[in-house]
Amino acid sequence: MARRPATPDLPPDDLVERIVDIDVATEMEGSFLEYAYSVIYSRALPDARDGLKPVQRRILFQMSDMGLRPDRPYVKSARVVGDVMGKLHPHGDTAIYDAMVRLAQPFSLRLPLIDGHGNFGSLDDGPAAPRYxxxxxxxxxxxxxTGLDEDVVDFVPNYDNKLTQPDVLPAAIPNLLVNGAAGIAVGMATNMAPHNLVEVIAAARHLVQNPGATLEELMRFVPGPDLPGGGKIVGLDGVRDAYRTGRGAFRTRATARIENVTPKRKGIVITELPYGVGPEKVIEKIKEGVQSKKLSGISDAMDLTDRQHGLRLVVEVKTGFNPDAVLEQLYRYTPLEDSFSINNVALVEGQPRTLGLRELLVVWVDHRLVVVRRRSEHRLAKRLERLHLVEGLLVAIVDIDEVIQVIRASDDAETARARLRSVFDLSEAQAEYILELRLRRLTKFSRIELEREQEQLTTEIAELREILGDDARLRSLVADEMAEVAATYGTPRRTILLDSAGGASVTGAPAAGRSAATPLEIADTPTWALLSGTALLARTASDEPVHRSPDARRGKHDVLGGTVLTTARAEIGAVTSHGRVVRVSVLDLPALPPTDGTPSLSGGVPVSEVVALEPHERVVALASLAADAPTLALATAQGVIKRVIAGDVPGNRDAWEVIALKPGDEVVGAAAVTDEDELVLVSSDTSLLHFGASAVRPQGRAAGGMAGIKLAAGQRVVAFGAVPAGRAAEAVVVTVAGSSTALPGTQSGSAKVSPFEVYPGKGRATGGVRAHRLLKGEDALILAWVGVGPAWASGSAGQPIDLPPVDQRRDMSGVPLPAPVHAVG
Incomplete structure (x- = not known):
């Protein structure tokens, strides 16, 4: 339409001013809501299924599409950023690179998803540019x-509708719980703590097999967060609140110990920091505290971190100051003690929700069930399609001469296809496939191959239909795949969980504000020194017998791996696997007040912070150093037994050898015994041997011991114990069987508890009797314990694990355990 010409009074139509009246409040409200929705759904909050924000998901998908697998060479980060920005995420290269860097930082994620090469930053400094x-x-x-090419998730268009991207990743790893998340949206935020993969998988498998599992049951597998940098979590009430409601808080503490930094000066050595705290920030806060007079007794603070030793901050303490009191000041005024607020907000079916532990696990488990079901449906369709073609090929090979005649007599491909379908009763797909058949497929060997493939396809189709038709079979498959993931990518727990500070620092020192003469103020009263199954040391507040009543079974932390009756100002010995005894002051152990007659070991101090251990050395027992103490019996993995006089202690040494070990041998257990006690050894091939302690004469510290049990080739002693005289009727034998090739802490195995009296005694240096019948898939005993019952078991984090009831039969198989057992005591 022609434009109306302008006149002196009226402008042209396209120049006429058009004004639309809009209410400012309505426009602001609508624009703000659109912006808020965009931030919440497209940027800040992760999806509860794969635990990823959109930019993180697009990075991983694009890297997978580019073939950047772990066995391929590295490529420039700038190339990845460019492809992600151009194809999937047009929001700027800085945001993409920042998200990519976080996915590669081992101090940010418990399980990094990107393998970075170069400077990807630190807790104090940013990364290098993506071109470097x-x-x-x-x-x-x-x-x-894995599985993106098998229709396991829905694909959605990218920003310009030219490509597609996954709406969610298959996520065989519970990424949201394992790596946590942090993000600030509009009107809401998320802050989730990392966890241990093995523990989360164990809880998820329990939920798969028991859909009605309660939160309390799941918390037995997931006792608390597991932070990338280790450290300690002090106080678990906030963690339990977060697991129930999705919101909570906990305190994290650095790992520190008191050392002699110079021959005449002590210092505080910090080897692990709270989550997200860098060493430069700690040093800066220490200097500020000294200048402002908040911190006293500090002469210097140094960062000696290097590649060989890892993190190492050394705080020198002035002469005349109590290092323990200085450490408590550092916890109070510096980031060596920090707080972490949990706010588990994630997208569930497109809606932001606050989730507890059970809800998070349910969402991921349901997602994995959907993924495996869709994958099975895809594979079933593919195999049915292939079987259809194979059956057609077999028909053609049987009557190949007639097939050739039909094709040669046809005028064109369409006629040949129609005649093949008519003569041999084939489908259109089969006929088309036969027309494209190559001459090399006409050999006898090809026919044999096709028949073998037909048989294999038939078997696989039956298995897939069984999976799709039986919910229990589907859940079993999902649980097995979860266990495989835990075995492949799982790592031991790094963070120590403590119920409370207990009035003492993590080094067992008294609280801040007490004088340097605190140990002199403690009365030399009788006390029990305790060693837990998770290598925590502590002492009781009195000499009351240490026991656990049946009513106090749940909620108690850990099991007792060793006890010694001593006094508060005495010294005891820590017997190690290297055949040494290390002197330990009882005052260095935190005092634990009893709870219902049972001390809670969660307030103990890790062995490594009290005992100076060599690499790969561990404490196996505690021993009294009193001159009138009973003899100390030791057993080694190669079947050697020895008794040594406990009073034979060098007065001027902090550590000494009590047995001369052969190369490759190690001490597996130790106990104080008299001549009337029974010594018990259990081997990996399920043999149990016991004999009187009088059969082993006491030797000097330099001796190598004598033959204790006769071992078969390739076998070792897995447990050693002593049954006190007159208490054989109360003693029990606990054996746990499993696979010797499985990753430690990933297999539950089977356990058996039987009375000690059903095992006949034999002479020293014999083979013993069988104590456990192995099930299918088991080839060895992975754990055993002998002692006065009742016996208790715990997991790697100290959580209680149910043992089967006492079985009066000696040579029987075990009962499957609900979770991996770390210790029995």
Whole structure:
């Protein structure tokens, strides 16, 4: 339409001013809501299924599409950023690179998803530019993306509708719980703590097999967060609140110990920091505290961190000051003690929700059930399609001469296809496939191959239909895949969980504000020194017998792995696997007030902070150093037994050898015994041997012991114990069987508890009797314990694990355990 010409009074139509009246409040409200929705759904909050924000998901998907697998060379980070920005995420290269860097930082994620090469930053400094760094997928990222080509998730268009991207990743790893998340949206935020993969998988498997599992049952597998940098979590009430409601808080503490930094001066050595705290920030706060007079007794603070020793901050203490009191001041005024607020907000079915532990596990388990079901449906369709073609090929090979005649007599491909379908009763797909058949497929061997493939396809189709038709079979498959993921990518727990500070620091020192003469103010009263199954040391507040009543079974932390009756100002010995005894002051152990007659070991101090251990050395027992103490019996993995006089203690040494070990041997257990006690050894091939302690004469510290049990080739002693005289009727034998090749802490195994009296005694240096019948898939005993009952078991984090009831039969198989057992006591 022609434009109306302008006149002196009226402008043209396209120049006429058009004004639309809009209410400012309505426009602001609508624009703000659109912005808020965009931030919540497209940027700040992770999806509860794969635990990823959109930019993180697009990075992993694009790297998978580029083939940047762990076995391929690194590529420049700038190339990855460019492809992600151009194809999937047009929001700027800085945001993409920042998200990519976080996915590669081992101090930010418990299980990094990107393998970064170059300077990817630290807790105190940012990363290098993307043109200087390189990256590829980490092994764990493969588990997040595996199955994308099997229609396991929905794909949605990208920003310009030219490409597609996954709405969510298959996520064989519970990424949201394992790596946590942090993000600030509009009107809401999320802050989730990292956890241990093995523990989360164990809880998820329990939920798969028991959909009605309660939160309390799941918390037995997931006792608390597991932070990338280790450290300690002090106080678990906030963690339990977060697991129930999705909101809570906990305190994290650095790992520190008192050492002699110079021959005449002590210092505080810090080897692990709270989550997200860098060493430069700690040093800066210490200097500020000294200048402002908040901190006293500090002469210097140094950062001696290097590649060989890892994190190492050394705070020198002035002469005349109590290092323990200085450490408590550091906890109070510096980031060596920090708080972490949990706010578990994630997207569930497109809606932001605050989730507890059970809800988070349910969402991920349901997602994995959907993924495995869709994958099975896809594979079933593919195999049915292939079987259909194979059956057609077999028909053609049987009557190949007639097939050739039909094709040669046809004028064109369409006629040949129609005649093949008519003569041999084939489908259109089969006829088309036969027309494309190559002459090399007409051999006898090809026919044999096709028949073998037909048989294999038939078997696989039956298995897939069984999975899709039986919910229990589907859940079993999902649980097995979860166990495989835990075995492949799982790592031991790094963070120590403490119920409370207990009035003492993590080094067992008294609280801040007490004088340097505090140990002199403690009365030399009788007390029990305790060693827990998770290598915590503590002492009781009195000499009341240490026991656990049946009514106090739940909620108690850990089991007793060793006890010694001593006094508060005495010294005891820590017997190690290297055949040494290390002197330990009882005052260095935190005092635990009893609870219902049972001390809670969660307030103990880790062995490594009290005992100076060599690499790969561990404490196996506690021993009295009193001159009138009974002899100390030791047993080694190679079947050697020895008794040594406990009073034979060098007066001027902090550690000494009590047995001369052969190369490759180690001490597996120790106990104080008299001549009337029974010594018991249990081997990995299920043999149990016991004999009187009088059969082993006491020797000097330099001796190598004598033959205790006769071992078969390739076998070792897994447990040693002593049954006091007159208490054989109360003693029990606990054996746990499993696979010797499985990753420690990932297999539950089977356990048996039987009375000690059903095992006949034999002479020293014999083979003993069988104590456990192995089930299918088991080839060895992985754990055993002998002692006065009742016996208790705990997991790697100290959580209680149910043992089967006492079985009066000696040579029987075990009962499957609900979770891996770390210790029995």
């Amino acid at each position: 760094t390189e990256a590829r997928m980490a092994p764990a990222a493969m588990a997040m993306t």
